[in-house]
Amino acid sequence: MIEIFKPFMGQAEIKAIGEVIRSGWIGLGPKTAEFENKFAKFCGVQYAIGVNSATSALDLAMRLLKIGHGDEVIVPTMTFVSTAHVVAYNLATPIFADIDPITMNIDFKDVLRKVSKRTKAIIPVHYSGRPVDMDQLKEIAVDIPLVEDCAHATGARYKEKSVGGLGNIGCFSFHAVKNLAMGDGGALTVNNEEWMERAKRLRWLGIDKGTWDRTEVDKSYWWQYFVDEIGLKCHMNDLQAAIGLVQLKKLSSMNNRRRKIVNLYFEGLKDIQEIELPLHDDEIFKSAWHIFHIKCLKRNDLSEFLREKGINTVYHQRKSRLLV
Numbered sequence: 001m002i003e004i005f006k007p008f009m010g011q012a013e014i015k016a017i018g019e020v021i022r023s024g025w026i027g028l029g030p031k032t033a034e035f036e037n038k039f040a041k042f043c044g045v046q047y048a049i050g051v052n053s054a055t056s057a058l059d060l061a062m063r064l065l066k067i068g069h070g071d072e073v074i075v076p077t078m079t080f081v082s083t084a085h086v087v088a089y090n091l092a093t094p095i096f097a098d099i100d101p102i103t104m105n106i107d108f109k110d111v112l113r114k115v116s117k118r119t120k121a122i123i124p125v126h127y128s129g130r131p132v133d134m135d136q137l138k139e140i141a142v143d144i145p146l147v148e149d150c151a152h153a154t155g156a157r158y159k160e161k162s163v164g165g166l167g168n169i170g171c172f173s174f175h176a177v178k179n180l181a182m183g184d185g186g187a188l189t190v191n192n193e194e195w196m197e198r199a200k201r202l203r204w205l206g207i208d209k210g211t212w213d214r215t216e217v218d219k220s221y222w223w224q225y226f227v228d229e230i231g232l233k234c235h236m237n238d239l240q241a242a243i244g245l246v247q248l249k250k251l252s253s254m255n256n257r258r259r260k261i262v263n264l265y266f267e268g269l270k271d272i273q274e275i276e277l278p279l280h281d282d283e284i285f286k287s288a289w290h291i292f293h294i295k296c297l298k299r300n301d302l303s304e305f306l307r308e309k310g311i312n313t314v315y316h317q318r319k320s321r322l323l324v
């Protein structure tokens, strides 16, 4: 069976986990800090904050922007539910903007129609790994903060720059089937020291010093910590980070392998009239190709036909409303 997603892991990841277990420190600690530094460098941003999922990263992004009751956040209709849920978690209202049928990313004309006085953020999703045209979105958004949902797009580049540093906050997923996989995991990327510090507190129940910092880094009053606001329990741990460090090293070659497979698909499928192929990435929009999506009329029949041939597929469909 050709699966849709298959994690690409081997001996290096097993060795890395073994080292962390033998070190005696498997929680939030030095490996997470190392991953954060390397991932921030990779994205060309000042700070990365390791969390347990992109859902948590998006939730923390809403909190950093102080989004709450009465506020609106514009999200695309084509995405995973997390993008809208995090808005509702914070008692705000997700406002759906349609997608552009060609790029499959958020439709700028619909964003313009949906912007109101209550709009406190826009969450563009780099759907399937293809970067949103962030320069154009910034022109429309003016001073509305942009939170990039990069769950599909680790390694994608827009005008030579990595996603995650193109808006105000970037949110990544390292879930089991993502381009960079840790089982579960995520990160926020920011260029703002105050936000970085607040996000690090918020991911650990609002506590101002993590256990590692108290025992190993800051030895003075090691037992003392303060909780000034209510946070979540959603930090990354060193087992996840150890896998992530290996995956980060392999990311370019894994994404290149995706590109080679995608080129085979384009070549093999180009003459089939009944299906519409995705936009092919170019130098400006360098996709991470998390998903190769096609459009067709007889979706269920095609899916069954392919399954009989040993090829698994899934379908994505636009959402038009959410009950909150």
Ligand SMILES: Cc1ncc(COP(=O)(O)O)c(C=O)c1O
Binding pocket: 052, 053, 054, 055, 056, 079, 080, 082, 083, 125, 149, 151, 152, 172, 173, 174, 175, 185, 186
């Ligand atoms: C577009 C998008 N955003 C957010 C998420 C949430 O990621 P996670 O599973 O790491 O919470 C996903 C997961 O598939 C996703 O596809």
